[in-house]
Each structure stands twice: as C-alpha cells, then as structure tokens.
Amino acid sequence: MNIATNPNRQPAKRVKPNPIDPRAHNYKVVDTDFHFIPDWEVLRKFLKEPFRTELTKYPPVGGDYTPQYAIGLEGTGQETMGRASTAAEVLKVLDEIGVESVLLSPGFQRPQSMFHPAMLSAIAAAYNDYLAAEVLPASPRIKAEIMINHRDPAAGAAEIRRVAKHPGFLSVYTEFGGNYEPIGTSRHDPIYDAAIENDLTVTSHVGTFYQQFTPLHQGTRTWSELVGISAVSISMAYVGSMIFQGLFDKYPTLRVIIKEGGFWWLPEFMARSDDYYLSHPGDIKLTERKLEAGEQFLNKLPSEYFESNIRFSSQPVCFPRDPRHFKMLMELCRGEDMLMYSSDWPHATFDPINWAFDPAISEEGRKKILEDNARNWFRRPF
Amino acid sequence: MAEYVVGKIDDIPEGKGIAVEAGRRTIAIFRVAGKLYAIANRCPHKGASLCEGEVVCEDGIVRCPWHHWNWQLGDGKLETDPRQGLRTYPIAVDGDDVVITV
Numbered sequence: 001m002n003i004a005t006n007p008n009r010q011p012a013k014r015v016k017p018n019p020i021d022p023r024a025h026n027y028k029v030v031d032t033d034f035h036f037i038p039d040w041e042v043l044r045k046f047l048k049e050p051f052r053t054e055l056t057k058y059p060p061v062g063g064d065y066t067p068q069y070a071i072g073l074e075g076t077g078q079e080t081m082g083r084a085s086t087a088a089e090v091l092k093v094l095d096e097i098g099v100e101s102v103l104l105s106p107g108f109q110r111p112q113s114m115f116h117p118a119m120l121s122a123i124a125a126a127y128n129d130y131l132a133a134e135v136l137p138a139s140p141r142i143k144a145e146i147m148i149n150h151r152d153p154a155a156g157a158a159e160i161r162r163v164a165k166h167p168g169f170l171s172v173y174t175e176f177g178g179n180y181e182p183i184g185t186s187r188h189d190p191i192y193d194a195a196i197e198n199d200l201t202v203t204s205h206v207g208t209f210y211q212q213f214t215p216l217h218q219g220t221r222t223w224s225e226l227v228g229i230s231a232v233s234i235s236m237a238y239v240g241s242m243i244f245q246g247l248f249d250k251y252p253t254l255r256v257i258i259k260e261g262g263f264w265w266l267p268e269f270m271a272r273s274d275d276y277y278l279s280h281p282g283d284i285k286l287t288e289r290k291l292e293a294g295e296q297f298l299n300k301l302p303s304e305y306f307e308s309n310i311r312f313s314s315q316p317v318c319f320p321r322d323p324r325h326f327k328m329l330m331e332l333c334r335g336e337d338m339l340m341y342s343s344d345w346p347h348a349t350f351d352p353i354n355w356a357f358d359p360a361i362s363e364e365g366r367k368k369i370l371e372d373n374a375r376n377w378f379r380r381p382f
Numbered sequence: 383m384a385e386y387v388v389g390k391i392d393d394i395p396e397g398k399g400i401a402v403e404a405g406r407r408t409i410a411i412f413r414v415a416g417k418l419y420a421i422a423n424r425c426p427h428k429g430a431s432l433c434e435g436e437v438v439c440e441d442g443i444v445r446c447p448w449h450h451w452n453w454q455l456g457d458g459k460l461e462t463d464p465r466q467g468l469r470t471y472p473i474a475v476d477g478d479d480v481v482i483t484v
Contacts, residue, residue, distance in 0.1 A: 009385045009386070010384065010385070011387050015402060348449070
C-alpha cells in the first residue's frame, strides 16, 4: 500500500461518541437502583444531637473487604462513575444515561452494616429528612427509598411511619449480606406491617460484604467470588426465608424487589423449591408465622409467589457465552415480566440500558422492562 | 478499503484516546510511547467508548472505562480471554498526516 499516492483520501471526523443507546429516548426509562451519596456536611445538618456534634465524618464501620484492591484506586467501587450528592447532580446524570425517572437508593451502603443501632437509626433519619427537605421536592423525576435500620425492626418501623407521608418515598430499603440473618424471618414483621400500612414496596439490595464476619466470606479471595457470586447465593437464601417462612401468606399484598442479587437462578430455585416443599412440608407449620396463624402449609406452591410478590432489578445483566442462551434464559426466567431496569450508577458494576435493545427482547417486553414493570410494581405513583 | 486522515500527529495526545468517524465506523485512536494504534471504539461487553478508557501500560492496553475489560491495542485481543477480539485498523504517518485504512 502506498498511502502517499492515494488521491481518494478523506478526512475522518473527530467525534465524542455517546455510549448510551440513542433509542433510550424513545422510552421514559425508570431506573430502580441509583445510589445517592449525600455529602456528610449536608447530612450532618439533619443529624440529631448528640450525633451531630460527635460525628464529624461518615462513621467507620465493618472494615474493608479483601478484594477491593481489584477494582483500582478508587477504593470500594462505590463511586467509580462519579458521585451525585444533590438533586441537580442526579438530574444531570439521568440525562447522560438516558433515564427519565429514578428511585434513589441510599448510596453509602457501609453505614447500613454498622452494629451501632442508635447511630445507624440517627443517620437513616437524617438521610430521609434531607431527601424530603431538599431532594424529592426538586423534581418529579426523583423518587426515593426510605433508609432504615432494618436490624432493629421496631426502630425501622417507627422510621417508616415517621416519613412515609411524603409521596416521594416509594419503598423501604434493606440489604442482604453475609453478616446478617435473612430479612424474611418473622422478627422483621414490624417493618412489613409499616410498609403495608403505607403502600410501600420493600426492597432488599446486595450489600454488607464484610467477609470477616462469616465463614463463607472468610473463604473468599476474589472480587468475582465475593461481589459476583456470593451476592447470588445470599439473595436466594433471603428469598427462601420470605417464601418458606410464610411472609407472603401473612402479607399477601406485599411487594418485594430483590436488587443486584441476580435472577438467572430462578429456574433452579422454582423447580427445587416446589420439589422439596412437596416432599417435606412438615416443618412449615413450625415456623413462627404459621404457628401464630395455625396453618399447616403454604397457601401456594413456592414457585407461585414470584408472580404475586417478587420482582428483580436488572443490573447486572450477564450475558451467557452463547448468545442464543440469552433468549432462552429470558424466557425461562420470564424476564420481560420479572425484571425492572436498574443502572446501579455510580458503582463499578454500572449497567447502562444498552442491553435492553438486544434483539432477543420483544418490543413489548422492552417497554415493560424499561418502564411499565417498575411503574406498576410500586403502589405509589412513580 | 478506504483511507482516512485522522489529523496531525500532534492532534493525538500521548497516552489518551480520541475517537473518529471513518465512513460508518467509529474508531478509537491511541498514541502510546510514540506508537499509534487504531481499534474499534465500542466495547462489546456493555457498549462503552474505549476512547474514554485509560491506557494502563506501555505495552498498549486500553482498559474499558466502565468495567475494566483490558483490550490489547496491537492485536485487539482481550487480555484475559484472547479468543475475544476487536477489529484493529492499519494506521501510519504520511508526511504530517496520520492515516487509517478502513
């Protein structure tokens, strides 16, 4: 090739490509997991005494988890894409990532792992008050989850009732993680009572990766094991506690969203749950809620509770190596009905909407995943 | 095969990507330790723009800005699984011009 003599040479145009699929603008996309990280000095103004005086920065909790080094110098991977601390910053990011409406998750997950109940409850109240005062009123595009201390169910329920009157709160945020019991156990019923009473959905988001507290996590060495895989196994255990301990029989109208816990596991979970339940249902009546109700069995087969009570936020959507299997998994998991889009911004696992334009997803399913599934699952207007 | 002029060599910053449109293709251009590379701009994992990625070593690897997939600029292969690859394009300096062949 003699490039010097080519007379047809054309100029290449310098561009700044937008990596977000432009078809996003054909939808009013709802993002069900966007992490909001208030500045401590702002949050502190809403913190009650004596915590306001004593806590000059986010309190230390839990400790780091070993594989954090794997994601680079930014630390925990929780601010890889940036940081949104005000309503204006949230709206700017939404426009960049093709999202119309957002459900803010408390983004500083580490405080939710702390064992200091009064301090955590105080921080949760300050967070909710800041949102109600300055963030939610800024735009109808912004909705939020109520932060609570779910390890103290009575305090959590009181906090829900204290702030639930604000229509911008659509749900109650809890976390699943290695150093805490599954949220489906009956001692969390005060939280579910308060949620039902106020038409609030309950979410459970992966978190609390503090491996030093559990043998499972003590045995992990890598980011993939800890953040990738244990999130899946723990979310399954949490959903198991909800179904088999009669949560949805006591609260048939309760709506739950599992966030960042995966969902390709549904076929295994559903088939195995039904099989084991039908073979050994004798212990169901011994669980607390069933003892109280005097009931023998679940009201439905375990697999049937997904349709009525459980949905999943989408991120991270992981593609199988054979692209044909994506369509099969979507069908097996009823992804077009069970999934609601989430970005996880600004975490290292950020998932833009691009995957939703995979041709394996139907036109109708795409609209459901990006808009309708979320809007219909919350009992309050989104 | 068509040739496109990306610009002058000084238009391409050392160690930092730019993107150009050449026909229907969007191509990321890098200059690493004086050497030029041209590679498809879109990361096939989730669609990020590789031109926004960080050049992580002098061997010529660009790390995707979203999920840190490491693409080798020289042959386009994924460092962790070389069975996966991106298209690379011939790039050369002709006089003052940097030229890619697409």
